[in-house]
Amino acid sequence: MGAIVRHNIGNGGHWYEIDGRKADGVTTLLRDGIPKPGLVKWAAESTAGYALDHWDELSEMPLSQRLTQMTTARQAESRRAIISGQRVHQLGRQLAAGQEVDVPDDLAGHVRSYVQFLDEWEPDPLLIEATVANRAVHYAGTLDLLARVFDAESWLFDIKTGNRVYGETALQLAAYAYAECWLDADGNEHPMPEVNAAAIIHVRSDGYSVYRVPLDGQVFGLFRHVAFVARHMPTMHGWIGAPISHDMARL
Numbered sequence: 001m002g003a004i005v006r007h008n009i010g011n012g013g014h015w016y017e018i019d020g021r022k023a024d025g026v027t028t029l030l031r032d033g034i035p036k037p038g039l040v041k042w043a044a045e046s047t048a049g050y051a052l053d054h055w056d057e058l059s060e061m062p063l064s065q066r067l068t069q070m071t072t073a074r075q076a077e078s079r080r081a082i083i084s085g086q087r088v089h090q091l092g093r094q095l096a097a098g099q100e101v102d103v104p105d106d107l108a109g110h111v112r113s114y115v116q117f118l119d120e121w122e123p124d125p126l127l128i129e130a131t132v133a134n135r136a137v138h139y140a141g142t143l144d145l146l147a148r149v150f151d152a153e154s155w156l157f158d159i160k161t162g163n164r165v166y167g168e169t170a171l172q173l174a175a176y177a178y179a180e181c182w183l184d185a186d187g188n189e190h191p192m193p194e195v196n197a198a199a200i201i202h203v204r205s206d207g208y209s210v211y212r213v214p215l216d217g218q219v220f221g222l223f224r225h226v227a228f229v230a231r232h233m234p235t236m237h238g239w240i241g242a243p244i245s246h247d248m249a250r251l
Contacts, residue, residue: 004133004140004183016140018133024227026141026175033230034168047071088114088161088203093129096145109205110161117201117208123147126154126193132179137224143176146193153196156215165200170213171223173198178220 005017016023047070051058058066088110094101095114103111126146133140145157156173177195184190198215201208213219 003187004131004181004189005187006131006140006142006183014142016131016133018135018138018140021138023133023138023140024231026139026172029139029175029223029227029230030168030172031230032233033226033228088159092144092159092203096123096125096128096147110203113203113205113208114159114201117203117210121149121210123149123155123157127182131183132176132192133181133183134175134179136180137227139175139227141172141176141179143182146195154194156195156198157201158198159201159203161203165202165211167213169200170198170215170219171226173200173213174215174219175223177215178223 003017003019004023006014007017008014014025016025050070054069058069061069087104087107091101091103091107091111092114095111095118101111123145124147126148127143128145129142130146131140131142143156144159147155147157149155156177158169158173160169177192177198179192181189182192195215198213200211200213202211
């Protein structure tokens, strides 16, 4: 048997390898396989908002430079949100493991909210930020938290720090729950523990909410359908070739 490896490439980036072959990441499959109308709406509103807030500054630039500036500003906003979410995840991982953390002022509200979750739900961690994989479907990912709650049940949690949560997270959690194995700190494989329930923890600066999501074979089957579409997107992009003439169409 080969090995399952998570390769970290800096700035929070990473990729997975299963038995010597690059594996699809769970979140990458969901990103490529499900339309994101909310993301399109955010991009338009973010760009328009920047233009209104910097109207005088932009009016002094050449037209092409204005477009570049607005696009760059939107991308910078997206990067800030991603980095902030990564920092919350890192602090959450340490808190769930019972470690003390130094909390930056800009994340104090989010950390208080997560501490409130830990105090009220009292999760007993089984896995924290663990890499999981499924050889049969050839994917891997990194779950946030698998913990025992209510003295017996094993709950799989995913932490979200954005403005809202989305139903497709159920597919993400199903992919983790139906993984075949998880990796310890030394890269050794272990059978995936039983998962009784799945939920999203929406951590905000003013509190938190927990949303239970379905976790069954039908949800996992839908994830597999999404993965199939995502993997075939490059093929579909190549279906449009050069234009043909009327004579060519008759051949």
